Amino acid sequence: MDIDYFFAQVEELLNPSLKGKPVAVCVYSGRTKDSGAIATSNYMARRLGIKAGMAIVKAKEIGKDVIFVPMRKDLYKEISDRVMSIVSTYGDSMEIASIDEAYVDVSRKARNLLEAMDLAKRLKEDILRKEGLRVTIGVGPNKVLAKIVAERNKPDGLGVVDNVTKFIDEIEISEVPGVGKKTEEILKERGIKTLRDVRELRIEDLAKLVGRSRASYLMSLAFNTYNEQVKPRQVSHRGRYVTLTENTRDINVILPFIKRAVDEAFSKINGLPMEIYVVAIMEDLDIVSKGKSYKFALTREYANVVSIELLKKIIESDRRKIRRIGVRLGKISRSSTLEDFLH
Ligand code: DGT
Numbered sequence: 001m002d003i004d005y006f007f008a009q010v011e012e013l014l015n016p017s018l019k020g021k022p023v024a025v026c027v028y029s030g031r032t033k034d035s036g037a038i039a040t041s042n043y044m045a046r047r048l049g050i051k052a053g054m055a056i057v058k059a060k061e062i063g064k065d066v067i068f069v070p071m072r073k074d075l076y077k078e079i080s081d082r083v084m085s086i087v088s089t090y091g092d093s094m095e096i097a098s099i100d101e102a103y104v105d106v107s108r109k110a111r112n113l114l115e116a117m118d119l120a121k122r123l124k125e126d127i128l129r130k131e132g133l134r135v136t137i138g139v140g141p142n143k144v145l146a147k148i149v150a151e152r153n154k155p156d157g158l159g160v161v162d163n164v165t166k167f168i169d170e171i172e173i174s175e176v177p178g179v180g181k182k183t184e185e186i187l188k189e190r191g192i193k194t195l196r197d198v199r200e201l202r203i204e205d206l207a208k209l210v211g212r213s214r215a216s217y218l219m220s221l222a223f224n225t226y227n228e229q230v231k232p233r234q235v236s237h238r239g240r241y242v243t244l245t246e247n248t249r250d251i252n253v254i255l256p257f258i259k260r261a262v263d264e265a266f267s268k269i270n271g272l273p274m275e276i277y278v279v280a281i282m283e284d285l286d287i288v289s290k291g292k293s294y295k296f297a298l299t300r301e302y303a304n305v306v307s308i309e310l311l312k313k314i315i316e317s318d319r320r321k322i323r324r325i326g327v328r329l330g331k332i333s334r335s336s337t338l339e340d341f342l343h
Pocket residue numbers: 002003004005006007008027038039040041052053099100154155
């Protein structure tokens with residue numbers, strides 16, 4: 001599962017006036033007014049040539065009518081967590097590969113690819129209904145093939161690898177995840193363009209060209225023996241959010257909720273954080289967060305105090321009512337020497 005034009009789609013979702021317009025999300029470096037790069041853009045902006053990684057200055061030259069918005073990473077993280085928790089209910093194990101990408105093992109829930117397609121279709125609808133986001137899903141016999149078929153079906157797509165042998169034969173080296181431009185060039189020079197070409201080689205010869213580990217990776221894909229499992233990475237239970245009983249700006253009403261969020265977040269981590277964020281989900285579902293970093297690890301008591309300070313800042317800086325409140329703990333240090341606790 002891969003969320004379509006993720007950061008830009010979230011911006012469209014929270015600001016419907018952006019719909020139908022080219023949008024680019026910018027990471028401003030802060031050095032000069034427009035220094036920095038594009039994190040991503042919606043498909044309209046991509047058609048104008050504005051893509052991830054491009055300098056903002058250059059993007060602004062090309063796209064006079066493009067709407068440039070600053071990146072709001074905390075917001076995307078919170079939404080990513082929510083999407084991932086929906087995804088996790090569809091399989092027996094899930095591997096979160098990036099902020100907008102996950103693999104789910106459905107081999108016990110679906111007897112064949114057709115049934116898996118059916119699950120995928122329901123998952124797509126579920127995410128759209130609950131979070132308003134469009135995603136692309138690829139269904140295949142292993143992680144790599146699923147990812148490739150998903151890539152081919154972006155955006156808002158659903159793809160399946162039905163004829164596995166034929167599908168593998170036609171995979172271009174440039175499509176194989178984890179294979180860089182350099183490897184691609186080396187192989188292209190020798191006329192090796194697809195996994196079918198790879199199969200014609202002897203592994204020793206391939207290893208001489210691209211190194212042993214890449215060679216065995218490519219060979220395993222070409223012979224369909226690749227079977228890396230979906231590895232459940234530990235979900236970082238660093239955040240805890242609670243819904244208020246009513247939307248409010250009254251700090252006294254919110255205090256017990258934020259205390260609960262801090263306490264529960266602390267009980268989930270193994271260590272102490274050096275960073276704390278208070279995240280408020282506003283009545284209109286927009287998200288505002290304030291955070292603070294320290295050079296020392298925070299105790300739960302100290303974090304409780306800081307969280308109230310941060311909450312006050314949010315209420316001062318924003319006039320909307322708050323619907324949900326949460327805390328996120330970052331830079332969690334495992335060390336537990338006394339010095340770390342002291343401040
Ligand atoms: P897609 O999947 O092609 O529809 O479009 P995206 O934007 O979802 O692209 P993807 O899946 O490669 O990346 C997911 C998010 O990661 C994307 O929305 C923004 C962020 N991202 C991707 N590339 C870059 C980059 O070069 N710089 C920064 N800062 N963020 C990036």
